[in-house]
Amino acid sequence: MSKQAETNSPDETIELSLYKAHEKVYPREIKGRFQFKRKLAVWVLLGLFYVLPWITWGEQQAILFDLPQRRFYIFGLTLWPQDFIFLALMLIIAAFALFFFTALAGRLWCGYACPQTVWTEVFIWLEQWTEGNRNKRMKLDKGPWTREKILRKGSKQFLWITFALWTGFTFVGFFTPIKELAEHIWQWTMGPWETFWLFFYALATYGNAGFLREQVCLYMCPYARFQSAMFDKETLIISYDEQRGEPRMRGKKRRESEAPGDCIDCTMCVQVCPTGIDIRDGLQYECIACAACIDACDEVMEKSGMPKGLIKYTTENALQGKPTHILRPRTLIYMVILLGLVTAFGVSLANRSAIDMNVIHDRNSFYRVVDANTIENVYTLKVMNKGTEATEYAVQATGLDGLEVVLGLADQTVSAAPGELVIVPMKIRASKQVANQRIHGITVTVSDVAASGENTSENIKYFGYKK
Amino acid sequence: MSTEPISHNRDFNERQLKRIFWRRIGIVLWVSFFCAAVESMVFFALFDPAYLGQLSSFAVDLSPWQGYALGFAFFWAFTFLAALFAGVVLALPRTRLAKRNPHT
Ligand code: SF4
């Protein structure tokens, strides 16, 4: 075992840690410019999460993912299952944005925006309020179960559980109208699904942010494993300046030494680290780039009258004294792809039609003879109203002279409620003289009869009368 | 050549072995949960959960939520089996390597 413990490639670290009991990390609290930014990120992101479901837009909750009805409301925009492409595009955009920022600035996502980090932060705050700072927490855990320990641990659990339940409630509020949900809870009349998801999400928050914490990043997160693929020598990383810091020493040895390194070996950087690593050992895959060690060391450097930046954001190239380029093939390629995707998304969203249509030709016959002069093709027409109001549609066919559309409905228009899919038998008639080829291409257009005249069309085949 | 159980070629104690086992189960569960979630999202974006009940040879009345739950349970069961399979297959050669490794 001892031989293997010396190696520390990520794979082996993970392998090895499978055999080790987990040691609890007690991150020390720290203030500083990066921690200020992180705090800001927590407030903004969690603020959005907890407030958004309460906002209404028109008559509707502004953001509501109505799964039973299969429609998503996003600020006045209603997305149907047919709009799946937008969801897919959005996810791809998110992925490329992640690649782009990772190539540029390393694990920005992990340190500032990942829900895991953000919720863990809040849980640590709650822990600090109730159990005190790092030393107190460690003492408390080691000590016997006194009245104070019970009180402190009890109030921590109370805050954690309350916060987790509120989080679960808010989460469900994105999928079911949150005001109704609040009433249901008030009257204790929740449905089984609401109850299940509320407690499930609360439990997940409690477990991940309260207990698993850095273990989620170490063992569970797929991004943590492949993010290094986006790294190169010009990616911003958090690094200890070994040249300047070593040989580290403290106390008497330091005073007597002729040329001590700048690191006073106070281990502050280790104590503040939420993943419990020593950044002075070099870049490690456990590092989530939270920059807590930068803030800690800067404070130490300031107090001991040395320049800040013994630990800092830098790049591998900069450490080796080479220039760093923000624009380089890797970032440029990611950027171009990202811009392309965003443009495609914007354009297709702007051109998104509120009508969805589909025409299927009858399988049994190419055409039918109506009378001596006329033939007809039989189709099934599907029209879906993706708008928010009931609409009446007219159907037209073009592409050959004198095409006539006959719908299997009393009045020759299709009316559909919002979200309704209407399926209608449709015949298209033409004269034998005009439709005299084996196959013609024609166009069927479905248009809103109201003033807006919004329409969409589809090109279909028309089988003609050829002797 | 037979593969020996891990306990014979490394000096693990009972507790460590238990931990290895449960952590592996944990990984399999988590990986399959993650994949099942993604699969369900894609699947239900294309298919209405209400139709699930009509797919079988005997029609079942399913509420949308039951449809989602059923679909997710199916996906999770299958991804779980796949992950478990991969886990079992991956775990075997390592005991062999350990045997050949002069350091252990
Ligand atoms: S905080 Fe700075 S000075 Fe203290 S041990 Fe870490 S690197 Fe050295």
Ligand code: SF4
């Ligand atoms: S090494 Fe520094 S930046 Fe990395 S996780 Fe630890 S404290 Fe955060």
